Amino acid sequence: MLLVALDQLRDGVVLGEDVRDTNGRLLLTKGQQIDANQIRLLKIWGVPEVPIQEQDQGIAKDKGDKEEADRLKIERTVQTIFQHIDTAHPAIQPIFKAAVEHRCQKGLFVDLGPRQRLPEDFKLDLYNGMKTQIQFSEVHLPESPEIIIEFNKIVDDPMSSANDIAAVVSRSPSLAALLLKIANSAAYGFVSKIDTLSRAVALLGTREVGVLAMVISSVQFFRDLPKDLIDMATFLRHSVACGLLSRILGAQARVPHTERLFLAGLLHDIGRLVWYRYFPEQAKLVLNMAKTTGLSVFELETECMGINHTQIAGYLLKKWKFPESLENAIVYHHCPSRSHEPAEPSIVHVADIAVNALGLGHSGGHIIPHFDPRGWYQLGIAPGALKTAIDQTVQQVDIMTELFTGL
Ligand SMILES: [Fe+2]
Ligand SMILES: [Fe+2]
Incomplete structure (x- = not known):
């Protein structure tokens, strides 16, 4: 005994x-x-x-x-x-710890297998194809649905009112129904039922409703992607987790308009969706090569295709007339120090690293490309606060992802 x-x-x-x-x-x-x-x-x-x-x-x-x-x-x-x-970086340490804990609880291993070198001809073939096509507009990036342009104006305009939102939403009954479904979900925690759009705007606020409408319109735009290439549920979980964590970190750093950070986090890898839809063959090759070489997908995109998903997002968001602030947070989410306004891209950058590390979905690959710490220091977020923000994201991610699934 x-x-x-x-x-x-x-x-x-x-x-x-x-x-x-x-x-x-x-x-x-x-x-x-x-x-x-x-x-x-x-x-x-x-x-x-x-x-x-x-x-x-x-x-x-x-x-x-x-x-x-x-x-x-x-x-x-x-x-x-x-x-x-x-x-060993102070911003990365709490993420590393949280990632080990979360993956231990969920049993999330990634078996990346043995490494191979990147073949020379692989790079050239892709480079000559894709960069030229995008730059010379041989590829027609998706036209903006009218409604996204109108919401962009509302979200970007501090004077926009509840009536402006209602006027745009009421033209699309399906959008109005989805907005009410989201406003009534457990994620927002309102006790009484929200049965009209004007009540949703009164409770959630004009900007929040505008942002949700933009998310619905944008996510709907990218349905039906090749399933063998990307599992949309996994992609959506990654996007929602990044949106949630960006919003919480934004509040900690006292950045105004945290709902904009939610949207930026949610759409940060939208360039990848363009890539998957219009270049599925190249995407498949790069994703497979990332698995065998141990290189990050971001590095491979840039190296082998001459263009990466943040640049593709830049073309798309300009075409969709997204507010510059949103474009800034999305386009610079892998290199915030190159931005003139690094605060918001820095937040999305760290949120993206954290959700990848924890395995809260992914947008194509597992290896994190690099960490650009310069903008992070200015935010003044303590390592302990970062850990709290990650915990809150883990608590909310399932319920929010379910909400956006099937939009
Ligand atoms: Fe990215
Ligand atoms: Fe990402």
């Missing part, structure tokens, strides 16, 4: 003796197999250790060994994801 501390105790072991509290009251009897619930109760009763049958020592140890082995595997996964980044 062995005494095992509660922290070391695994469910399924059999008690070698009766367990009593400090007053001698019988809590559990000898021979009883204990489960996680009983371990929790033992902790509440203040029992520090319990006697277990000797043959169970092996079970406990094996389970402990397996957990340790799984944790090491997860740590290696996160190290691989961060291979191009200094993990």
Whole structure:
């Protein structure tokens, strides 16, 4: 018979003796197999250790060994994801820790396999194809739906009113219905039912409703992408998580109009969707090459195609007449220090790194390209606050992703 501390105790072991509290009251009897619930109760009763049958020592140890082995595997996964980044950086440390914890809880391993070198001809073939086509407008980027342009004006105009929103939304009954569905969801937590658009605007605010309308219109625009290339549910989860975390970080940094950061985070990889829709063959080659070389998809896009998804997003958002502030946050989300206004792109940049590290969906690849820390310092977000923001995002991401699924 062995005494095992509660922290070391695994469910399924059999008690070698009766367990009593400090007053001698019988809590559990000898021979009883204990489960996680009983371990929790033992902790509440203040029992520090319990006697277990000797043959169970092996079970406990094996389970402990397996957990340790799984944790090491997860740590290696996160190290691989961060291979191009200094993990000792104060902004990256809390993300690394949160990523290991979250992936351990969910069992999220990434098996990236053995590495190969990038073949020379691979680069040239793609480069000559795609950059030329996009730059010389041989590719017709999606035309903006009228409604997105109108919402852009409203979201960008500080004088816009509830009536302006209602006038635009009421022209599309399906958009109005979706807006009310979102406003009534648990994600917003209103007790009474919101049954009219004017009430939704009154409760959520003009900008929030405008942003939601833009999200609905933009996400609907990118339905029906090739399933063998990208799983839209995974892509959407990545986008929603980045939107949520950007909004929370924005509030921590006291950036005005955090709803704009939500939209920027949600649409930050929209350039990839253009790429998947109009260049599916090239995209497939690059995604496969990222898996075998250990290079990031962003690096491969830039190197091999001469154009990356942030530049594609730049062309698209100009065409869709997005406000410059949104364009700035999206176009510079991989290199915020190149922006004249680095605060918002820095927030989306760090949010993107964090949600990739935690495995809250992805937009094509797992390896994080690099960390551009310059804009981050100006935000004044403490590492502890970053950890809190990540925890809040994890709590909200499922409910919000479900909301946007099937739009
Ligand atoms: Fe990106
Ligand atoms: Fe991303």
